[in-house]
Amino acid sequence: MALFKKQSFLLFLVITLSLFFTPNSEPGRHNQHHPHYSHAPPPDRSIIIKPKFSSELLLSTISLPTTPRYSAATPGVGEWSLLQESVGVSAMHMQLLHNNKIVIFDRADFGSSNLSLPAGKCRFDPRAAKHDCTAHSLLYDVDSNTYRPLMVQTDVWCSSGAVNSLGTLVQTGGYHDGYKKIRTFTPCNDDTCDWVELPLNLTVQRWYGSDHILPDDRVIVVGGRRAYSYEFFPNNDNRVFPFPLLKETTDPKEENNLYPFLHLLPDGNLFVFANRRSLLLDYKNDRIVREYPEIPGEKRNYPATGSSVMLPLKLGNSSYPTVEILICGGARGGAYLKALRGRFMAASKSCGRIRVTDPEPVWVMEDMPLRRVMPDMLLLPTGDVIIVNGAARGSAGWECGDEPVLSPVMYYPDEPDPAKRFSALSPSTKPRMYHSAAILLPDGRILVGGSNPHVKYNFTAEKYPTDLSLEAYSPPYLGTEYAHLRPSILSIDGTEDNAVAYGQQFTISFSLGGFQLVPGEYLVTMVAPSFTTHSFAMNQRLLVLYVSAEQQIAPFAYKVTVNAPPTANIAPPGYYMLFVVHQGVPCHSVWIKLHI
Numbered sequence: 001m002a003l004f005k006k007q008s009f010l011l012f013l014v015i016t017l018s019l020f021f022t023p024n025s026e027p028g029r030h031n032q033h034h035p036h037y038s039h040a041p042p043p044d045r046s047i048i049i050k051p052k053f054s055s056e057l058l059l060s061t062i063s064l065p066t067t068p069r070y071s072a073a074t075p076g077v078g079e080w081s082l083l084q085e086s087v088g089v090s091a092m093h094m095q096l097l098h099n100n101k102i103v104i105f106d107r108a109d110f111g112s113s114n115l116s117l118p119a120g121k122c123r124f125d126p127r128a129a130k131h132d133c134t135a136h137s138l139l140y141d142v143d144s145n146t147y148r149p150l151m152v153q154t155d156v157w158c159s160s161g162a163v164n165s166l167g168t169l170v171q172t173g174g175y176h177d178g179y180k181k182i183r184t185f186t187p188c189n190d191d192t193c194d195w196v197e198l199p200l201n202l203t204v205q206r207w208y209g210s211d212h213i214l215p216d217d218r219v220i221v222v223g224g225r226r227a228y229s230y231e232f233f234p235n236n237d238n239r240v241f242p243f244p245l246l247k248e249t250t251d252p253k254e255e256n257n258l259y260p261f262l263h264l265l266p267d268g269n270l271f272v273f274a275n276r277r278s279l280l281l282d283y284k285n286d287r288i289v290r291e292y293p294e295i296p297g298e299k300r301n302y303p304a305t306g307s308s309v310m311l312p313l314k315l316g317n318s319s320y321p322t323v324e325i326l327i328c329g330g331a332r333g334g335a336y337l338k339a340l341r342g343r344f345m346a347a348s349k350s351c352g353r354i355r356v357t358d359p360e361p362v363w364v365m366e367d368m369p370l371r372r373v374m375p376d377m378l379l380l381p382t383g384d385v386i387i388v389n390g391a392a393r394g395s396a397g398w399e400c401g402d403e404p405v406l407s408p409v410m411y412y413p414d415e416p417d418p419a420k421r422f423s424a425l426s427p428s429t430k431p432r433m434y435h436s437a438a439i440l441l442p443d444g445r446i447l448v449g450g451s452n453p454h455v456k457y458n459f460t461a462e463k464y465p466t467d468l469s470l471e472a473y474s475p476p477y478l479g480t481e482y483a484h485l486r487p488s489i490l491s492i493d494g495t496e497d498n499a500v501a502y503g504q505q506f507t508i509s510f511s512l513g514g515f516q517l518v519p520g521e522y523l524v525t526m527v528a529p530s531f532t533t534h535s536f537a538m539n540q541r542l543l544v545l546y547v548s549a550e551q552q553i554a555p556f557a558y559k560v561t562v563n564a565p566p567t568a569n570i571a572p573p574g575y576y577m578l579f580v581v582h583q584g585v586p587c588h589s590v591w592i593k594l595h596i
Ligand SMILES: *[C@@H]1O[C@H](CO)[C@@H](O)[C@H](O)[C@H]1NC(C)=O
Pocket: 085, 086, 088, 114, 459, 468
């Protein structure tokens, strides 16, 4: 790539032509050559060549550029758009399913929402309305921007979830009559599907617990208020495993360890983080493999809510890629108790990053440009991390946050210069305080909704009235000025119905909007859709696939051969969004199914 920097017109021409007429590149090239991310300065090319797909490439086909390139200097700040002023339910929990529909739900125990159930449908609510004929859940259709009410029978407040290998949402716990409930939602392509409450129960009540899908398709359910244990679903022998970490990290009166952060590592063990401590759990043998150092600074879990992501797993030919965890935001101990008395302490500004696969890992600390409690952290298809929602003061909890932070912040994990690793983006106009959420959409936008820091819906509250809207944030890479760089997937071959087996090679054909593919400057990524609530995107993971060959098949159209992830520890079976990202600009994803 350095060659391009010399601005040598002829050299560029020669390289372009040789790419053009060499059908297959050497296998493994992209492994040695680490993929470039969006923020990396692009090669300095001063011309765009539009060759005819023939051996006669004439100078007359060369034209000067008219469109800017996606570059660090002018990446843009993105755009907000309002999708729905009100969907009638505040979006506390969100899960994208593989038919581009999103299950959204709030709590169900406070009385009426602003969305009616279909005529004749009501439920008996022992504590609130008695006869509640409103919905507390809905199904939002991304493609048509429409929604319909769903019916939950019991209280799903502050619960958790994971999608299994069949694409069914398994949701666990909640409050009161929902404490031990397990519910499922299986997507359908008509309007018939709805929540199903299973006759089985969790072994203990779990409110504010976290879930993770496992390689064997079970769901592990960890913690919850005064639930210092973990268990599995399905749970054939009704076992529950005591988990001392959770008891040990509970602060008196404040807790600060709820909704523990969970990440499944490629060695099959589960990284668990609570408050400021973390460890590696071998859940198969109920054994602690190792403990990590305490993260410096603030506390990181509810109500001192920060967020956590496992940075992209870059898959070469090894089954054990390096793994880094990034945790950002949170609040100091005592912040919640003070907020209850109307004093809002400054939120955390720091992020800690740790390479958990190192023999002696350490937290490397960095400062965000903005303080944040209740940040939602999402992996973008590019491998970058976006931090949205939340507040600069206080903590999570009713009426406990203040000073909304309206600007998302981007974190570029591969940016070598720490001073350039963060950038602040275009602010929204809507505070997204406690009980708000965000998820990645299949086209690379971020869906943002919720915010209700009050006991009930309150549309006239002086501060932060209940928000029932849905917004989309389009990161800079969706700017029209980058349309010429955007890939679009034409076909996926070597698979049956886009289902791939572990380690299987398959090919992806894609076109670019009138621009040459720059070798080494594209990525093929797979993203697992998260269950997001309370600022933690459970089950979120991003895999950068190993590219073994590339071929040009038409002007501006290419075919790349990739390997599916090698093991279920690296990527549990199920549905993933497959993205091709060229020069930092992702395509609209295609769902692929990874199966045993
Ligand atoms: C919700 O319904 C209430 C009562 O009908 C109404 O006052 C309020 O404006 C509605 N809010 C939204 C955002 O639709």
